[in-house]
Amino acid sequence: MIFTSWVTAAVISVSFLVTAxxxxAIEPGNNKRARRVAFFCLSYLLAVACFYISKSVPQIDIEASSQGIAFLMGWLTSLEIFSIILFKIILPKLGHNLPSIVTELFLGVSVVVLIGVTLSHFGVDTTSIAATSAVVTAILAIGLQATLGNVIGGVALQLDRSIRIGDWIQLENGKQGRVQEIRWRHTVLETRDWDTIIVPNSSLLAANITILGKRAGEPLQHRMWVYFSVDFRYSPSYVIDTVEKAIQAPPSILGISENPKPNCVCMDFSKEHHESYALYAVRYWLTNIQDDDPTNSLVRRRLFAALQRAKIPLAIPAAQIFVEKDNEQNRERKAHSELDKRVGALKRIEFLSALSKDEFKHLAEGLQPVLFSKGENIMVQNDQAHWLYIMTEGKVGVWVTAANQTQKVTDLSAPTFFGEMGLMTGAPRSATITAMTDVRCYRLYKDVFHKILHDRPAMAEEISAILATREVETQNVKSLLDQATQKKRIDEVSGHMLDKISDFFGLAAK
Incomplete structure (x- = not known):
């Protein structure tokens, strides 16, 4: 018999090692299958060894039985190796990932046939065994209807592939989980809470199951909702435009699809007579269903910052009462404290150092506080914006795009300022500034600064000299100019910048 040959044993052993x-390499965590084949291979080698021992020692009469066992184990090992090569290596490489139940059915039928052939080799009447087995099977089927229903459900789920491993599904009770395994009797789901749900297969077939994010011909995306309320003082059009502009602005929020774009809708008006607000929702399409809450949090952060910048407060219950000791003295103290904070921020700006106390106060009263959430663009390169940012909290990154390549130039941390060229000359933004943390700033607008320059036109020359020095010093990092050349260059840039400031603020005509 061929399976009792040492050559055959060597070939099967080498094939097993290579296949394992x-x-x-393909499935690092799949050791269970390899251990099963190893058991069959070792049993086969042991049977072959017993066969040759019985031939060498006549007193040990196990030649026939060891030959039959070698035949059975040799075929089992070969079938296991063949199924691994076919179902785990060749077919997946060709793009055909068959359900695991197909492999198990193939092996199950093969084992039954091999056991029958082996028993026939020993002279056992397999016909009577088959008849007896049919009777026993009928009895068991009556007593195990529920289990058989689950088994049939598992076969149906894997063959029609309506639910696949990796799908996110929602059960009728509202629980969600990712399909990790479809077994004969049940399906294993893993939830976001690191819990495991065991669902009988018959239940999956009988219930209405929602497969999250799955749509024919479309990428895996699941629509999410973030609700918020704003009172009736602000029109729905203004609220929706403000929110959509923020959530659609680059850079896009991590985990959100760009197609379809996130949007904002007005869902309803309060139906309670004592309430006065409208209910809104931000709708977006989630690309990684695992990260639902973290992405919701990012959306809320950007939403909150956008509403803060637009001075749109979130609605509070009409019955809410705030009790605070308030009088003229307390209000004046708060106003002075805020004004001092703003003046302190303005004094950190080098080219404003020559301002008087009253001029600092004038500018401070005109500052607008703004909030940006992590990841938002505060400034975008080449945009036109006639204001300066004074950063009091947070950290930003500076990015410059040139020749279709975007590179990070530096990081800036509070307290600092940026955007001075837009304020003083109207020049387009020279870089993109992105919030690396939540950032609080003040905006200093051209209109607020206009009166000071018209009252003190000579100040334009001082500012142009300071800005020119900063620009040339920045260029000097690359050019390494000598001191004389650097001074000459500052004079040239200063004159050019003075003309721009004068034109921009209308000083030349005065």
């Missing part, structure tokens, strides 16, 4: 190594 390939399986481990």
């Amino acid at each position: 190594a390939s399986l481990r």
